[in-house]
Amino acid sequence: MTRRVVLAGAGGYGRSYLREIAELERAGLVELAGVCEIAELDEEARRLIGNRPVAADLPALLAATRPDLGVVATPIHTHAELAAAVLDAGAHLMLEKPPGPLLSSWHALRKAVADRGLACQIGFQSLGSAAVTRLAAAVRDGELGSVRGIGVSGAWSRTDEYYRRAPWAGRRVLDGHPVVDGALTNPFAHAVATALAVDGSTGVDDVVSCEVELWRCRDIEADDTSCLRLRTARGTTVVVAVTLCAERESEPVLVVHGSRGRAELVYTEDLLTMDGHTRRYERVSPLRNLLAHLDDPSVGLQSDVDSTGGFMRVLEAVRTAPEPSRVPDAYLRREGERVVLPGVEALVTQAAERLATFRELR
Ligand SMILES: NC(=O)c1ccc[n+]([C@@H]2O[C@H](COP(=O)([O-])OP(=O)(O)OC[C@H]3O[C@@H](n4cnc5c(N)ncnc54)[C@H](O)[C@@H]3O)[C@@H](O)[C@H]2O)c1
Incomplete structure (x- = not known):
């Protein structure tokens, strides 16, 4: 049709x-x-x-x-x-x-x-990726043993132009309207949503506690270097540690820490590593999936509005958190259009490995 x-x-x-x-x-x-x-x-x-x-x-x-x-x-x-x-x-x-x-x-x-x-x-x-479905099934069915936690690390770099392109870029509020354009809620929103999907904790009541640590290296209102630690109703600890001020960029990695094994998912590339084997999976776009669902309601939506409730709990925690703390200039370097926080790649990786916040790692 x-x-x-x-x-x-x-x-x-x-x-x-x-x-x-x-x-x-x-x-x-x-x-x-x-x-x-x-x-x-x-x-x-x-x-x-x-x-x-x-x-x-x-x-x-x-x-x-x-x-x-x-x-x-x-x-x-x-x-x-x-x-x-x-x-x-x-x-x-x-x-x-x-x-x-x-x-x-x-x-x-x-x-x-x-x-x-x-x-x-x-x-x-990212939720249209068969790699996410496969990993979520592995977690649900206990293939990795009991899951101690899920950590995601992300190290990207944004230029001055990214923040110049639109009046709302990097803002928490614009003309009195909340925008919440921070690292966790916009560029790395998929990191949060994917971790919740892998845990099977996408509903609004599935996130039972949420701590956020917001930093900014740039002179913007919102966070650009942030750490989130939440606990889901099934008892999983999820840490998402990200920056937009990396020296060396790499694709975000989601790690599932299980008692019987470890899995790594590169959600931007549909790459899943389990039991030492890496496989690339197919994905269906959200629009194609919606059209398929309209034609045949037995085809489920990848990300219906109800299953973004857990993500919205995180967004609300970021929106209502204190203003991001400014990283002192002494730790930063300017490289043309970029602001760089040297060493931040190791910090976000450590946070995801140890399920720790930045402050705990200092
Ligand atoms: N899924 C992803 O990977 C992904 C990636 C980037 C952005 N996004 C999302 O896409 C959305 C847009 O982000 P963006 O960075 O492209 O924003 P943008 O400001 O760069 O551009 C959005 C477009 O919408 C137009 N626009 C603005 N207000 C409008 C209005 N009231 N009516 C009609 N058109 C209007 C703008 O002129 C522009 O062409 C955001 O929700 C963002 O989070 C998603």
Whole structure:
């Protein structure tokens, strides 16, 4: 069946949706009905959109085009309003992560989805990886023995341009609206969501305690170097230790520490190492999975709104935590467009190995 789709946000990450929709159109699975965008379109966007309507007002565009599905890939602080507009128009929803900037807005979203009987997928694309499904099954079935903990380390580097690209970048609040654009809640949001999925603890009541340690190396409002330690209802300790100020970047690694073995997952590359064997798995994109679910409800959603509740507990803990502490300049180095915290790669790795916070490792 061909579904009519409206996309909100055609630049930034929204461009990947515009390209995917073009690909799905060629496969006959969707038809682009219109695009909501507030910025000027570049040449690629104009070519992909063709003669379809483009508007800055999403409710008006939805009323004019009556799509089956709305994709929202706009900044975090716009999610609640634009997601509600899609659902109010009676369309299914594909919403980029995080689902919203507040736990209360997530509860409202969850209720709106349930009340209307519509489908809502959240764009945690790592959860569409068969590597995650395989590892979660191994944890659930005790293949690794009892799980002492799950640690994730991430060391990426962002340039000045990353923070210049949009007014909300690196902000905790913008014009009075919560944004929560920190390392744990945006660039490494998948690290948190994947660890919870591997533990089978994605629900809002599955996270029973949550400590966050937020640091910033840059002169931004939000955190760029952070450590989270939470405990899940099944008794697992999860540590996520990440930085956006690495000297040497590498892909994030999720480690499951089991009494009978250890597993390592590189969730950005679908690579899973268990029993010393490394295998690359397939993945299905969140939009394709949503379309498959709409065609056949027995196909489960990879990341429905309910199963982002545990993640939202973490986001709320970050949002309400004290302001990030500034790392003193003496520890930092500037390299062109980058701010570097030498030695941070070893620190995040240690935190994930020992399930410890940065302060405990000092
Ligand atoms: N899944 C992933 O791997 C991934 C990666 C990057 C970003 N994201 C998510 O994608 C979303 C967008 O992030 P970004 O970094 O691309 O943001 P951005 O600010 O760089 O760009 C978003 C696009 O939305 C447009 N836009 C802004 N406000 C709008 C509005 N009210 N109506 C219509 N269009 C509007 C902007 O003009 C821009 O084209 C965020 O939720 C972010 O967390 C996800």
